[in-house]
Amino acid sequence: MGQDKMTVGLVYGGKSGEHEVSLQTALAVMNAFDYEKYEIIPFFITKKGEWRVGGRLSAPLASVERLKLEQEAGDTSAAVELLFKGLGGGGRELDVIFPLLHGTNGEDGTIQGLFEMANLPYVGAGVLASAAGMDKAVMKKLFADAGLAQCKFCYFTAASWANNSHDHIQHVESELGYPCFVKPANLGSSVGISKASSREELIRAVEHALRYDLKVVVEEFVDAREIEVGILGNDEPLPSVPGEIVSSSEYYDYSAKYLDGKSQMIIPAQLDTEVAERVRELGVKAFKSIEGSGLCRADFFLRRDTGELLINEVNTMPGFTPFSMYPLLWRETGMSYTALLDRLIELAVQRFEARQNLDFENGVQ
Template sequence: MGNQKIRLGIIYGGKSSEHEVSLRTAMSIMQAVDANKYEVTPVYVQLDGAWVTGETLAGQLPDKIEALRLSAKTPKSGSLFAMNEQMDVVFPVVHGPFGEDGTIQGLLELANIPYVGTGVMASAIGMDKWMMKTVFAQAGLPQVKYVGFLRSQWEKGQDDVMDRIERELGYPCFVKPANMGSSVGINKAKNREELKHALEVAAKFDRRLIVEEFVQARELEIGVLGNEELLTSVVGEVIAAKEFYDYEAKYKGAGTELSIPAIVPEHVSKQIADIAKQAFQALDGSGLSRIDFFWDEKNDKLYINEVNTMPGFTPFSMYPMLFQAAGVSYSELIDRLVQLAIERHADKGRNVVDAEELD
């Protein structure tokens, strides 16, 4: 691309409960990019699913979240697939379902546009906690005990489901919708009454539910950056004022403290980095991920909790702060992610798509 500016599209919004989180992430990225390097085009996915493309931002970046809510208009037919003529690379920051679950990634693959972050498969598995845990188990990574249920199983036999949870996990336990990010729909249950409520809440968000045993542990997180050659950040710790790191704590402060770097023994930091890379590779990750762990300090046991394939870039977000502490600034992080996207797209371009080309 020489000395020309990189035409960067930022897709944000989306049809999930994390719509507002996505707007904050998009705002942070737009304000951090170097206007001498990039021409930014905002692409807003409204709550109703309509796509709206705004005017290219060349130096004039929005300073308020409301400015990202572009005026509603229906894009002309085929315009989404013309993005490869208008943008060199796309940074999708649509969090949660219909965004970081492989759906937008699949669209961008069809449109043949380089994009930041993990591919279709890794995004889908990373979003579905049940599938993620299945892959981690196959890779031999340490996890807490868990059970999974379909919403239909819960609705048809509530007592059977709760009996099994009590038998296999006991109390307290955590109930989660399998496909939801930002701690949306997650509750801690200390007895059968709370368990029933937690399952009812989780079932509103997804047809797949997962319940995990509780372990008395510290919550540690690490960032991974790269495609095949991986860089890890420092380890950070979440010290939640509430019983766990929920939506309010993540995005509205809510008294939560972040310790960066975490005060843990060197062998724990090293083990976290090693397991994080293994998890990233097990999913066939690319670009970025934040990987969360539980550390049972008393017994010195480490458990991988989950991977977030499109972590937020809000002022409260761990991922950029973890790399800031590792010496990678916010703007440099964006530059690296864009280059990783371009490199991965070029590598995919080496694949033979027509068998006759081999003749």
Template sequence: MTTKTRVGLIYGGKSGEHEVSLQTAFAVSQAMNYDKYEIIPFYITKQGEWKKGTPLLSPPESPLALASPTASSAKAMASIFSGLQTEEKVQVSSVSSTVSQSQAAGEDTLDVFFPLLHGTFGEDGTIQGLLEMANMPYVGAGVLASAVGMDKVFMKKAFAAEGLPQCVYRHFTRSQWEKAQSDLIMETEISIGYPSFVKPANLGSSVGITKANNRDELIQAVEYALRFDRKVIVEENIDAREIEVAVLGNDEPQASVPGEIVSSSEYYDYKAKYVDGKSTMIIPAEIPAELASELREMAIRAFQAVDGSGLSRVDFFVRREDQAVMINEINTMPGFTPFSMYPLLWKETGKSYGELLDDLIRLALERHAAKQKIQYTMDE
């Protein structure tokens, strides 16, 4: 009898993208091959409480079923950290006792974790750091790539160091805005002008983004963005097509065919992404072969610029005026339902959703095995 790989799905989270995460976890649990994998759900509530369910023997019936694992044994995270076995909820306060102690105590351990968390505390390096300290394999980007991929300012600095073309932008913190608002407005108007886009530096799913057409709207947009983060980024408006490329791999990543987003609104905000259902995806994008090759090559460069691993989606602007390409951002935990852009791009490239899951788990295990060769002490 072949031993199944035990996969811990981590989903939910203390984030504005909690419901999106539930949809992603439901889709992944539906598509997993239960002859190959044993799936253990780890649900994080909106309050940050961890709850563990019993192993899934078959696909769950709904996302709601995934969000109520307390009906079963609720020893959340006992498979990661011994000694943290409060029945109803677990506050993670220590990571000194890890997997080896759980094994010594005869507890079942997991082979790999699959974080399906979007946004804050899931896509920003925090959960990745927790799993690194536990020395557990996990799917997706590491601490550095996750943190850089979440922070749009440092992301852009990494892209600039790689020589990737970008739009004009400015950034500042809340304290800078409070101390020198007039100077920042003047600098932004001179370097960027109107219209411009104002965004929180650290947030996903286009939350907090506003288009400013004049000074009053710029001030309102900055104040709005500062509700979601202490740092704001302002970007120039570009009349461009939005093209996205999926990347898969570790040290030798591959890029999918490009796809195009046609937004239902003036720009691709949260409502256009998740609410009205009117935005469309054109896969593959109707662009010349030379441009498609350029975008795929640039996507891999962007992935490597942040030290990516596992998966990422890289988003570009292709200016209508002259077909110039500018990188917009990298998303280290993109939407991952079968109807999301990332899996659909790979489907068009020749890889099914199930094959994609297999590859991601394999890549996670390979990356973890490679890291075990690193020496962390000076002992001979």
């Protein structure tokens, strides 16, 4: 290893419905890294949750298939040994971890906890922000506490639905009305979301969402434009220019997001200067409300009738190919994809070093 090169562990794949998206992201990131500055060690997590670790790379792997590390890769025990090397006082082989995992077990705080236990710097949100950013019900409570305006919503668990479905239906009908949107509380990429326009559709939508999670969020329908802003930083986060999603379907579902290619991203969004500035300001506020670090994308509704801005959600590990909204927002703001990678690694190391100075001895000498 060159003296001045950083060793970056790139973690991708995973036990998630977004496994394939993660592979595409990893390929893009791997191709954008400056190999004069970094060496990469790839960590691939299979759909079954098995870990494979490859050797050091001084050039990107050629294809998604190669990313799966079928040959000449260490197994789970080798991956864990490499992650935890250095805890006993030996030399650490990894300078920073870059998780490119979406959805369950990737951006929900679980793998972030593993990196904390391994005492490794890692890109992105910590355990708390990751978990809060993944659970739509908890996220909405934090937004409310921060005074951020949002659409009306309710949530309930599978057990509560089984015991009190009639009460929940009545609450949705009296407080939210039809149409409404039904979502699994903990899932990324718009999987499991349905629009319900009647009681029968609501029941079907809840049953569908409960296939993916044990908690369901129901939201009122809002006729609005979808505006997004990228946030970058730790204690003093900066917002990008805002962008707009014009969906190919009635709402921005998984198909509209990844499959049909017809949804448009308009960057920068065509907004009045004051509205654009408000989006940027509220995006930073949303990021701080979940105690974010590194990066997030904050998504808003801009009501067509009143012009009110409503926070929809934050995404602590947004899509990260060069054609994804988050990197494109920063490109338009003046930061290239490669420079964005550099900055995220800097922020990861800064956050780690700040936490190393904390006293965990409880005052005992």
